[in-house]
Amino acid sequence: MVRVEHRTIGDVHILDLEGRITIGEGTSQFREAVHRVLQQGGRNILLNLAGVTHMDSSGIGELVSAYTAVGNRGGRLKLLHVPPRIREVLTITKLATVFETFDDETTAVESFR
């Protein structure tokens, strides 16, 4: 399962994720968190993956779905503090070329302006 904390800086919604984004509870909780932000009218989403330990192919699929869902509403979804394990998965799936990633929160938030 994944624990999600939601905070905002200006109009940027930051989701701090901790745990496993894997098939079942993990992917459901992640999907619901992103959809809650979209339902509240949020369009700029920054996923802080610092605390994510595992991501299986279903987790990668949810990440892609979230990216598409946010984009379809005219928003942007970006990644912050991608751990080496997750970075490796994004690289081999060629998704590292799709997602904009940041190692510094301030820089990431400013990139939405």
Next chain:
Amino acid sequence: MRENTATETYSVSLSVASDLEFVELAEAVTATLARLTGFDEETAMWISMAVREAVINAIKHGNKEDRQKRVEIQYAFNRDGLSIRVMDQGSGFDLSQVPNPLDPENLLKPTGRGIFYMKAFMDEVEIHSSPGEGTIVRLRKKMRPRSP
């Protein structure tokens, strides 16, 4: 973890009902056996993620989550490495019809990365499947020679 110096091959079998609840169990058993084989924590984690994908495919796509059907997971390990067979009782599939998740048109598809995941993290992946028959996935991770 002690170095595995055993010359003999050990085998372990696990049989689970086709319920995704059992995926975590298969992952945990795999990680434990990978460490017993002598793999480091990080490698054991990747092996367990690859097996996880094979078991999810067997439960979801092979046995269609029919709890009356079983997924068999067989492990064999020695100091040369760890071999795993994951077998379902489904109707099989045509491997040639599985799209490449790296093709530009598939990059943003939410599904279809399971087999790719296995191939990325294991040294050998063989899939025997044909329509009307069950699927057998063979995975192998070799132990790298240790530097003196």
